[in-house]
Amino acid sequence: MEKRDTKAEIITAGTAMISLQGYNATGIDAVLKQVGVPKGSFYHYFGSKEEFGLAIIDRFAERYDQRLHTFLQDEEVTPLNRIRNYLESGLARLEQNQCSKGCLIGNLGQELADQNERFRARLDAIFGNWKERFAACLREAQNAGELTRDVDAETVAGFILSGWEGAILRAKVMKSPQPLRDFISILFSCVLCKGKESRD
Structure with missing residues (x-):
């Protein structure tokens, strides 16, 4: 047994x-x-309950990091398409649960960042790790010629993370996945478009 x-x-x-x-x-x-x-x-x-909460955060972060790794380091597709596939997958998951759950780390950040410093610091570190995964993928896109060199990968990675988390929040409030669809559409049509290389 x-x-x-x-x-x-x-x-x-x-x-x-x-x-x-x-x-x-x-x-x-x-x-x-x-x-x-x-x-x-x-x-x-x-x-304590605090230790229990931190254990939940750590378990979720570990599993979510594996998910990010699966998508953002998938060498079968180009770097920008890895990001698109990750976001489209997140959209599908939110649609499946009727926009009820959202992102656990984002939810806890909103609830606990001002209440508990240990939680705030741990959540901030997790967001920082996610941002770096996006930045690494964006740098790969630049090396592959998918994205111009004048794009600041770190800044855009932070924008993707903040915009996506905000879109998830709005989707929960609206009970509609439309904010996520809009974010993906604008991200790839206006931010991650190749455009023209800047000239000195």
Whole structure:
């Protein structure tokens, strides 16, 4: 018989509940009830709710980083098409859940950045890592001739990250994926278009 991974089950249940209702509204008792374990089990694995929240963030970030790696380092397609494929995949996922979940890291950033410095610093580091993945892909696009050299890869990477997270927020509020569609359309027609190389 396979041994039960109670800690992983608690994190999985907590992730699902926090994704839907937020960190502050998610009680430890409700998470444990869903998993079917006593409260003592929780404190065996986590010293506090804060540590539990950080574990959820770390687990989500690890898995999401694998997702970014899959898309943004896919050598079967050109660098700009990697970014497009990633965004189109995100659009499809949001449509599947009726624009109800959004991005866990973005949601927690809005909820907790002003309340808890440990959460704020961890979330900021994750966003920084995501931004660098976009920047690396944009630099590859420049090397491949898909994007002009006068584009600042770091700045545009930050724009993609901020614009996408904002579009996800608006999609949740509107209960419509249209903000994501609009962002993708404008990004590729106005920002990531090849244009003309600047001349000195």
